[in-house]
């Protein structure tokens with residue numbers, strides 16, 4: 247399918263190059279344009295991969311937003327931002343969609359470097375209302391009290407605690423021009439859970455029973471109770487109805503919530519029928535059937551998902567928690583086998599972690615499954631609610647290291663540095679599926695305190711057997727009188743083994759070890775490093791505060807002059823691109839490891855020769 251030429255944009259869509267062009271269309275043209283946009287979305291995203299379902303669900307809503315409001319004077323903030331493709335298409339970026347989520351191409355999220363119409367680049371959910379509150383207060387203080395902020399929030403994102411912290415402030419500021427557009431499709435990935443999900447369902451049912459769409463409801467609801475006007479529910483696929491509701495909201499002037507009801511994946515049967523998540527995020531697919539065209543071997547996620555079910559079968563104290571990501575974190579088999587022991591708390595990582603602390607205090611061993619990038623959202627809870635109490639909670643961090651197409655706010659490149667500061671926390675970094683199974687068992691068997699297991703977004707690859715296991719270290723490569731020690735963390739061990747082979751061909755002896763645990767540091771590593779001319783550590787995490795820098799600190803503290811070099815991710819936000827390209831660009835590939843070793847051995851030899859010349863008696867220097 248992907249060898250067919252890209253579909254040409256429809257005749258109406260071709261004329262839309264800025265949001266202002268939308269205001270010139272007659273109402274009867276809007277359904278036609280919506281159809282053209284849907285065809286365009288399916289064609290392009292089926293080729294690049296991306297968030298197809300969420301964007302199919304907001305076509306009409308986005309058209310109405312840009313017909314009623316005046317971006318960028320009015321600021322339109324998309325919560326999470328994965329549903330901003332239509333916004334990008336109508337704000338001048340249609341012709342770049344063949345580069346979506348590719349290196350140097352369009353971001354999959356809003357991007358201020360792409361357009362003045364974009365505001366928030368962070369893909370972490372539940373932030374839009376706080377941005378909105380800050381923006382309107384800032385506008386007012388800067389003499390622009392009438393600039394409006396429209397925050398488009400999903401029903402899933404609304405289950406995040408930050409939203410309610412923001413609503414607590416927004417609702418207490420009558421007259422503040424914040425317009426919350428609730429995009430209620432009843433799901434995050436899976437159907438939205440919890441009391442909020444039930445409340446939104448009740449509001450939808452109340453409206454369908456009593457009133458015509460678009461009329462404001464006097465039904466008491468959470469939002470009016472907090473001081474916001476409430477309009478809806480409105481059919482989010484009916485542009486005139488949404489426009490009328492948005493105009494009412496704009497006229498009200500103060501904080502208001504417009505409740506739009508939409509369908510995720512709308513208009514594309516493979517997405518509408520996709521039970522797990524309505525094609526929330528797809529790879530390259532056949533546009534007609536929706537069948538995935540890319541497949542790699544078993545993922546790390548699937549290895550985890552299988553092993554946790556086996557462990558749960560053996561131990562009744564094992565329970566699991568997810569923040570609205572049962573499938574993406576691999577807990578679906580556990581949930582199917584033991585539905586009472588898997589808790590989906592909504593997009594609420596902070597609650598997930600502290601409720602895990604509660605479960606542990608009740609005598610259970612919770613496994614909290616998150617994407618690495620989202621653990622930062624619950625750092626205080628991990629540090630103070632779990633670790634301070636030395637509770638047996640295991641955090642399984644998927645998508646650790648470079649994730650790739652999701653870009654800067656999704657790379658899981660901070661956890662080893664961030665979590666290394668947590669006293670008593672043990673961090674396991676499996677190099678292959680066999681070690682994931684072993685270390686998951688070790689982590690969930692640890693009763694003395696919290697543990698972490700982290701692994702990347704990729705195929706898990708074949709196992710890398712150890713030649714030996716010495717003092718807690720897996721020895722993956724060894725040569726007599728080795729000059730160099732390579733310490734490969736987790737999946738970087740594979741590149742270290744490959745680099746050792748290349749160096750061996752050049753007569754350079756290398757020892758390769760996998761420490762299995764990034765924290766606490768293995769106490770034998772400094773001694774092992776001292777036995778080599780050069781030690782190089784490799785980790786798919788920032789170097790600042792990472793494993794290598796902690797080993798360097800320990801060597802220095804011990805007065806150990808060992809030459810140590812750290813290969814790690816740079817201390818900056820990394821863009822989107824393929825995982826392989828980004829890892830190579832950051833030097834986490836075998837070729838770079840080889841070059842690093844040769845460069846430092848040469849430098850060492852040069853330095854040694856120079857010091858010998860300096861210390862030699864005068865006549866010896868003359869003979870050289």
Ligand SMILES: Cc1ncc(C[n+]2csc(CCOP(=O)(O)OP(=O)(O)O)c2C)c(N)n1
Pocket residue numbers: 300326328329369370371372399400401402403404429431433434435510526569570571593595620623
């Ligand atoms: C803090 C955080 N946790 C988890 C995620 C992963 N995630 C991305 S989109 C999504 C579901 C969002 O649901 P909703 O807000 O309803 O938007 P929809 O996709 O339905 O349009 C989740 C859980 C995230 N982006 N941020």
Ligand SMILES: CC(=O)[C@@H](O)[C@H](O)COP(=O)(O)O
Pocket residue numbers: 326328369526527574645649652703
């Ligand atoms: C927006 C968001 O946070 C998720 O949808 C994310 O894009 C999914 O990433 P994976 O595709 O790696 O599961």
Ligand SMILES: [Mg+2]
Pocket residue numbers: 400401402403429430431432433434
């Ligand atoms: Mg939703």
